[in-house]
Amino acid sequence: AQKITQTQPGMFVQEKEAVTLDCTYDTSDQSYGLFWYKQPSSGEMIFLIYQGSYDEQNATEGRYSLNFQKARKSANLVISASQLGDSAMYFCAMRTNTGNQFYFGTGTSLTVIP
């Protein structure tokens, strides 16, 4: 069975500072993908970043980077230079190559303080 754990229900960060959102996962599959999505109050799921299980380098997308530690089964999201528009729910998700559906964590609510 696949499991995603996000232990931070809520986080606060000062504008322009960096913040790390934690995510750990559990799977017996060897091939899988890890995703982070942002969900603002409108509800849409906005794709942020992807890391494949065989990727040796950490993924980066603009102000987003993924700190992938495979041995520890963690895939933390780092947001640099936080902006007020970053305030939203953030979900870590995993997709295996066998099932193809997403497994989501419980989410972290991020609030950026001016």
Add this chain to the structure above:
Amino acid sequence: GAVVSQHPSWVICKSGTSVKIECRSLDFQATTMFWYRQFPKQSLMLMATSNEGSKATYEQGVEKDKFLINHASLTLSTLTVTSAHPEDSSFYICSARDVNSYEQYFGPGTRLTVT
């Protein structure tokens, strides 16, 4: 980029009635679509996997007679909530898997309120 639409974006219906939600892939074909449900302040939970031309696969605990799924074409899947009750009020999100790239894209979601 690939776009998935959902219609309606929000709907209010009376208890006991049925409501249909559409999920369309606008610029790609999708043999597989997924339906998720999200209650307020909770995570997305997979309800069912919709396969074009065949019966949907439902997750444990999801009533297939209540949540009817039809995937009649490569660009459209529908979810019908039959005999809706207030506890069915939720945010329903679909995702569609591109038949060529296998990438998945989420729709914007449908907010259902049953009164």
